[in-house]
Amino acid sequence: MNIAERQAEVIDEFSMFEDWMDKYEHLISLGKELPLIDDSKKLENNLIKGCQSRVWLDAQLEGRKVVYTADSDAIITKGIISLMIRVFTDSSPKEIMDAELSFIDEIGLKEHLSPTRSNGLVSMVKQMKMYAIAYQTQV
């Protein structure tokens, strides 16, 4: 599966929920399932400071693929992070650089990516792309 296909999969998955509460419960459970980031990676320079919640992001190049790990102190933020990681998983730097992220909008969670939320997510997406650009030079 490529990034576009994985986005379609997430959209399909979220289309089952009829009300916001089911959707958020799913998001919260995704947040809880997200593997915790190793404490050694919860470093100050991996920290993306939002006004509301904090996000830690780490990226490693494994073979020709970028592997992201991330964490947040807020569980809803973590749920969204988990979706981002899932969509980008197993992708090359080039694929990540070129990806258009539309699924957040389509599953009705766009407000979480609004800069006014200052939850660190906007910066996280930017940072994920920055890592891809940096690793592109190494593959």
Next chain:
Amino acid sequence: MVKELDVIAVREDFPILKREVNGKPLVYLDNGATAQKPKAVIDALTRYYSNENSNIHRGVHTLSQEATSAYEVAREKMKAFINAPEKETVIFTKGTTDGINLIAFSLGREFIQEGDEIVISAMEHHSNIVPWQMLCEQKKAVLKIAPINERGEIIIEEYQKLLNSKTKLVSIVHISNTLGTINPIKEMIKMAHEVGAKFIVDAAQSAPHMKLDVQDLNCDFLVFSMHKVFGPTGIGVLYGKKELLEAIPPYQGGGDMIKTVSFEKTTYNELPHKFEAGTPNISAGIAVSAALDYIEGLDWEAMHEHEAELLAYGTAQLKSIEGLRIIGEAKEKTSVISFIIDGVHPYDVGVIVDKMGIAVRTGHHCTQPLMDWYKIPGTIRASFAFYNTKEEVDLLVTAVKRAVQMLK
């Protein structure tokens, strides 16, 4: 016996309270951030732009005269609202932050020397921290912080110990935006004056809740924003003692603040215009009149009673939630409830209660040092106005319980 406030009738005056958010009736509990506007204020803004729009203090034409009079009427009303001795001591600013920056710049330039001390408290808003840090850096002055206790009250004995002959300025929040604590400002002003320091009152949160009397307080300066007092955004007030306002230099240069300008020498205008450079926020100024008329028309005693009831009821109801801790339990407190819940991040609670139509504030409330002191990332804050109801408190409590259920 205080007459009860007719909340249902009062709510009719605020058009926004009829709207829905996420399919639910709006429950607006973020009054500490900004208050909603009565129709009278909204109408005043429309009326100004429809009938009176023109620049003030300069035109001889009728429109300009009318707008100028309306703007100056607002100043008169503001003078009465805070019981200022003279109209000239009422300066219109952009808001609280602008007022504090004005004092830090103008008073700081004139009166602060190397080694002087400025005292603030541990519960200050960033707008009452950063301008003083900037001034201290520039002048090599020293910023001193009056500590608080676990309940969120300034420890007065410790505050007094900080005051000495080097203390030139004290700038303290009247009511904490995060904790709701009402500080004993009158007593603190007296103590500051005993060592010859000037005292600035940040009245951003007190202006909507209590009658301010600058002469009774005997403060040297007092600042607040009108948008928290049911008025428009973009306008605020700086009151200063006349001799001080006359002694300090202007903040910004430009039109309106001058008497004569030549390339050799410019002379400054008289108070209050000396501190009001450029075209002011005329429409907002005029709407200030409408806001003040509106709130002066309310029964303040009944309003206090009602807000105190919301505070007591809300505190008791929220405390029934397991793992919930109130941040800020001062004996003297206004209708602000900040809280955290074990194992649940404030942001997550804010997101979920918003889905249920409830507007609360989450985060550090621009008081990061205070959050660090409590060792918490932030709080969830419900701040009530007189138009809020017990039913809205119930909706908040139900929503928070629901959020906790979902999140835990």
